[in-house]
Amino acid sequence: MVQVGKFELQKQSGEARAARLHTARGVIETPVFMPVGTKGTVKGMLPEELSDLGAQIVLGNTYHLHLRPGEQTVKNLGGLHKFMNWKKPILTDSGGFQVFSLSQLNKVQEEGVEFRSHLDGGKHFLSPETSIQIQMDLGADIIMAFDECLKHPATPEEIQTSMDLTYRWLLRSKAAMTKEDSLLFGIVQGGLDLKLRTRSLEQITSVDLPGYALGGFSVGEPIEMMHSLVKDVAPLLPQHKPRYLMGVGTPLDLVLAVDAGMDMFDCVMPTRVARNGTLFTWSGRVSIKRNEYREDSSPLDPECDCYTCKNYSKAYLRHLYLSGEMLSARLNTIHNLHFYLHLMGRMRVAILEGRWEEFRNHCLTRFAN
Amino acid sequence: MVQVGKFELQKQSGEARAARLHTARGVIETPVFMPVGTKGTVKGMLPEELSDLGAQIVLGNTYHLHLRPGEQTVKNLGGLHKFMNWKKPILTDSGGFQVFSLSQLNKVQEEGVEFRSHLDGGKHFLSPETSIQIQMDLGADIIMAFDECLKHPATPEEIQTSMDLTYRWLLRSKAAMTKEDSLLFGIVQGGLDLKLRTRSLEQITSVDLPGYALGGFSVGEPIEMMHSLVKDVAPLLPQHKPRYLMGVGTPLDLVLAVDAGMDMFDCVMPTRVARNGTLFTWSGRVSIKRNEYREDSSPLDPECDCYTCKNYSKAYLRHLYLSGEMLSARLNTIHNLHFYLHLMGRMRVAILEGRWEEFRNHCLTRFAN
Numbered sequence: 001m002v003q004v005g006k007f008e009l010q011k012q013s014g015e016a017r018a019a020r021l022h023t024a025r026g027v028i029e030t031p032v033f034m035p036v037g038t039k040g041t042v043k044g045m046l047p048e049e050l051s052d053l054g055a056q057i058v059l060g061n062t063y064h065l066h067l068r069p070g071e072q073t074v075k076n077l078g079g080l081h082k083f084m085n086w087k088k089p090i091l092t093d094s095g096g097f098q099v100f101s102l103s104q105l106n107k108v109q110e111e112g113v114e115f116r117s118h119l120d121g122g123k124h125f126l127s128p129e130t131s132i133q134i135q136m137d138l139g140a141d142i143i144m145a146f147d148e149c150l151k152h153p154a155t156p157e158e159i160q161t162s163m164d165l166t167y168r169w170l171l172r173s174k175a176a177m178t179k180e181d182s183l184l185f186g187i188v189q190g191g192l193d194l195k196l197r198t199r200s201l202e203q204i205t206s207v208d209l210p211g212y213a214l215g216g217f218s219v220g221e222p223i224e225m226m227h228s229l230v231k232d233v234a235p236l237l238p239q240h241k242p243r244y245l246m247g248v249g250t251p252l253d254l255v256l257a258v259d260a261g262m263d264m265f266d267c268v269m270p271t272r273v274a275r276n277g278t279l280f281t282w283s284g285r286v287s288i289k290r291n292e293y294r295e296d297s298s299p300l301d302p303e304c305d306c307y308t309c310k311n312y313s314k315a316y317l318r319h320l321y322l323s324g325e326m327l328s329a330r331l332n333t334i335h336n337l338h339f340y341l342h343l344m345g346r347m348r349v350a351i352l353e354g355r356w357e358e359f360r361n362h363c364l365t366r367f368a369n
Numbered sequence: 370m371v372q373v374g375k376f377e378l379q380k381q382s383g384e385a386r387a388a389r390l391h392t393a394r395g396v397i398e399t400p401v402f403m404p405v406g407t408k409g410t411v412k413g414m415l416p417e418e419l420s421d422l423g424a425q426i427v428l429g430n431t432y433h434l435h436l437r438p439g440e441q442t443v444k445n446l447g448g449l450h451k452f453m454n455w456k457k458p459i460l461t462d463s464g465g466f467q468v469f470s471l472s473q474l475n476k477v478q479e480e481g482v483e484f485r486s487h488l489d490g491g492k493h494f495l496s497p498e499t500s501i502q503i504q505m506d507l508g509a510d511i512i513m514a515f516d517e518c519l520k521h522p523a524t525p526e527e528i529q530t531s532m533d534l535t536y537r538w539l540l541r542s543k544a545a546m547t548k549e550d551s552l553l554f555g556i557v558q559g560g561l562d563l564k565l566r567t568r569s570l571e572q573i574t575s576v577d578l579p580g581y582a583l584g585g586f587s588v589g590e591p592i593e594m595m596h597s598l599v600k601d602v603a604p605l606l607p608q609h610k611p612r613y614l615m616g617v618g619t620p621l622d623l624v625l626a627v628d629a630g631m632d633m634f635d636c637v638m639p640t641r642v643a644r645n646g647t648l649f650t651w652s653g654r655v656s657i658k659r660n661e662y663r664e665d666s667s668p669l670d671p672e673c674d675c676y677t678c679k680n681y682s683k684a685y686l687r688h689l690y691l692s693g694e695m696l697s698a699r700l701n702t703i704h705n706l707h708f709y710l711h712l713m714g715r716m717r718v719a720i721l722e723g724r725w726e727e728f729r730n731h732c733l734t735r736f737a738n
Contacts, residue, residue: 040688044695069663069688077666077684085680294438297446311454315446319409319438326413326695 005183005210007242013356015235015261018348021211021242023089023141024181025081028056030242030263031351033254033344034091035337036271039064040074040084043271044330045337047086053306053334054341057089057141059266062134063098066124067117071137079139091142091266092135094173094187095126097215097247100149108148110165128172136179144213145173147187152219159191163200170207185244187215188233192225197233205238212237213244214262223249223369227256234261251280251343252367258347259360270340274332277321280339282366286314288332293318306338307331374552374579376611382725384604384630387717390580390611392510393550394450394458397425399611399632400720402623402713403460404706405640408433409443409453412640413699414706416455422675422703423710426458426510428635431503432467435493436486440506448508460511460635461504463542463556464495466584466616469518477517479534497541505548513582514542516556521588528560532569539576554580554613557602561594566602574607581606582613583631592618592738596625603630620649620712621736627716628729639709643701646690649708651735655683657701662687675707676700 006022021028035042035050037058042050050058060080065071077083080090096113099106103115103124112127131146147166150158166189177184186209190200205212214233217226230245234257237243244264245257254265270280279286281301288300296314308317308331320328343363350359375391390397404411404419406427411419419427429449434440446452449459465482468475472484472493481496500515516535519527535558546553555578559569574581583602586595599614603626606612613633614626623634639649648655650670657669665683677686677700689697712732719728 039692039694040685041694041696044699046696046699068692069684073664073684076664077682083682083685083688085685295442295445313446313452315438315442316409316452316454319452323408323437325408325410326698327410327415329695330413330415330699 004181007210007240009240011352011354013351013354014259016258016347016351016356016360017261017263018351019242019263021263023057023183025087025089025141026056028089028264029348031254031258031344031347032056032264033340034059034264034266036061036266036268037084037086037090038268039068040080042337043275044326044333047084049334050086050337051088053337054345055088055337057091058086060090060092060138060140061098062092062095062131062138063102063126065092065138066095066126066134067119071134075137075139081139089141090139092138092140092144093246094131094144094146095134096131096147097149099126100151108165110168112146113148128169129176132173132176132184136177136182140182142183142185142211143177143179145170145184145186147189147215149216149219150189150191152192152221154191156191156193156196159189159193159196163189163191163196163203166200167203170204174207174209183210185209185211185213185242187213187246188237189216191216192221192229194229194232197229198236201233201236209241211242211244213246213264215246217245218247218249218267223253227253230257230262231260237261250367250369251340251363252369254340254343255347255360255363255367259356265344270336271333274336275329277328277332279332280336284366284368288314288317288321290318300335301339304335304338306335306342308335308338373550376579376609378609380721380723382720382723383628385627385716385720385725385729386630386632387720388611388632390632392426392458392552394456394510397458397633398717400623400627400713400716401425401633402709403428403633403635404709405430405635405637406453406455406459407637408437409449411706412644413695413702416453418703419455419706420457422706423714424457424706426460427455429459429461429507429509430467431461431464431500431507432471432495434461434507435464435495435503436488440503444506444508450508458510459508461507461509461513462615463500463513463515464503465500465516466518468495469520477534479537481515482517497538498545501542501545501553505546505551509551511552511554511580512546512548514539514553514555516558516584518585518588519558519560521561521590523560525562525565528558528562528565532558532560532565532572535569536572539573543576543578552579554578554582554611556582556584556615557606558585560585561590561598563598563601566598567605570602570605578610580611580613582615582633584615586614587616587618587636592622596622599626599631600629606630619736619738620709620732621738623709623712624716624729624732624736628725634713639705640702643705644698646697646701648701649705653735653737657683657686657690659687669704670708673704673707675704677704677707
């Protein structure tokens with residue numbers, strides 16, 4: 001049996017890589033996009049539908065699941081996989097991002113973060129030890145170290161202080177990690193300054209771990225800064241470990257990040273904008289509510305072979321959206337997730353077949369951010 | 370080829386009947402429950418899922434589809450079947466019920482009803498001729514005559530005046546009906562007075578039509594009055610034509626109405642209450658939000674073999690409902706529709722196998738209203 005955590009690099013083209021990551025619940029083929037299942041469900045989707053779309057792994061949010069229904073409840077019910085009827089791998093985040101973005105009155109100390117729930121104002125405390133314990137109780141296959149996620153903009157001093165704390169929290173996260181068949185990933189912070197990023201990367205990668213992530217993006221920074229930093233920093237991450245770019249991004253972001261050498265991605269974008277009537281196509285984004293689609297009998301994207309595009313017209317999708325029908329969110333989510341997962345699959349095949357540069361350039365001519 | 374509209378009585382037990390109704394889009398086996406697809410979608414469900422659950426026919430609402438997206442748009446797009454990707458029969462109502470219950474400032478005259486849209490206040494006019502034309506444009510397989518649906522309570526004089534108008538509107542509906550492969554059903558009104566009901570029934574059934582409906586129930590009357598009236602009136606409807614009880618009801622209502630000799634039913638109840646967290650089981654109704662289900666790993670209904678019951682715990686369903694997740698509505702709707710459709714199927718088999726009385730009594734001990 002192959003060792004859990006083994007990362008097989010299959011092919012590299014420039015910095016872009018195709019690989020296989022072994023987890024306790026099967027192999028993840030990278031580059032991979034991970035749909036976000038915030039509260040134990042990828043909004044509106046059945047697990048079987050996600051599988052059919054090619055999803056290999058989904059994300060669960062520690063912050064949300066801790067508050068409701070609570071990790072003890074999930075554990076008592078057999079773990080998150082059983083709870084949500086998803087048999088493939090699950091990655092949980094550390095809860096840090098939501099503590100800093102959603103909760104009220106959070107108070108950071110060396111020990112951890114005290115915060116109030118956005119649901120009922122109840123007082124909670126998250127530390128490296130509690131975050132890891134929650135993720136172990138949920139039964140995640142990939143567990144993220146507890147980090148501090150600073151708001152943008154921040155001063156160099158704030159960034160330095162924060163990334164040093166994140167480093168100390170990583171050491172405590174690793175010490176707290178006792179679930180042998182799960183993989184702990186460390187998170188590189190360091191804001192938008194290349195020197196600080198590089199220093200954080202050196203700190204984090206000095207700890208031997210089965211994978212590393214770049215965190216602290218998608219916090220309101222200019223997108224070109226993110227592209228540029230990822231391009232510079234990704235190649236500095238250990239080559240024979242999976243590299244995860246957290247919370248990113250648009251199709252263009254994904255192509256550029258794969259080109260820079262990143263392997264794993266998650267983002268609420270495809271599912272969230274689907275519910276708002278925005279759809280990704282190979283000819284750009286479509287706002288389905290537009291009047292021009294009123295009697296448009298053509299599919300959303302003639303190049304797409306997803307269930308939505310094969311069975312419904314733009315006119316029907318527009319009608320469902322304007323009528324506030326639940327089926328609107330479903331059909332749009334199916335399409336957008338198909339688009340993302342299919343894009344990742346095509347990137348992987350292009351790398352494996354030695355056509356990466358060509359495919360990347362094709363994507364760059366098609367996608368705007 | 371069998372004639373469209375042919376109604377084959379297969380077996381009768383007391384007044385309860387099992388039959389087959391031939392439509393242009395295939396046979397409907399009765400007793401049958403028709404899920405309600407108000408605006409061109411049964412809320413949250415894919416057409417394939419409805420088929421898998423055993424749905425044979427769905428309902429579309431003339432009032433809603435007329436206002437949005439408009440019957441001309443639907444017609445230009447190939448009809449309602451193609452629009453919503455449903456290949457089996459569709460029944461449309463006449464729009465009357467919604468005009469009287471949803472719209473503002475409706476004004477009834479001999480010619481028809483003027484009303485203002487509940488969406489934007491726009492002025493509209495519905496008459497027997499326009500209602501039938503809209504339903505023909507939508508491409509319905511079963512088309513309902515345009516009737517006046519009085520509020521409860523009404524005086525005998527109001528009922529008499531209204532049912533006479535409904536009769537004249539039926540004659541005009543029939544004259545307007547030119548779509549040969551669709552079936553026009555007339556609607557018996559007459560309020561809650563047996564004498565007036567019977568008189569309306571005589572008026573309506575004096576017109577030769579492929580089917581007849583009882584309308585004007587579910588308008589706030591005591592449920593026992595409905596049960597009693599249906600029991601008295603159903604057997605007076607032509608024996609060799611389908612009999613449709615509109616807008617009813619609970620599982621108990623359905624069993625009693627089948628026992629009285631009714632064949633077809635529609636109701637928003639299973640889908641609407643599903644979205645509100647109420648689920649039908651053979652042990653009664655379940656409110657899924659109850660605290661006792663917090664860590665309940667058992668399925669909603671151990672006697673049920675629907676997708677929801679086979680794959681999820683009460684605890685998960687409770688969590689989804691409390692979290693306001695779309696999947697809550699989906700999983701609950703799947704269960705409730707399965708419950709209704711399965712109940713109808715079991716009633717049909719019991720009639721065919723000569724076990725109707727026994728099965729009816731079994732249901733009566735299980736269901737409360």
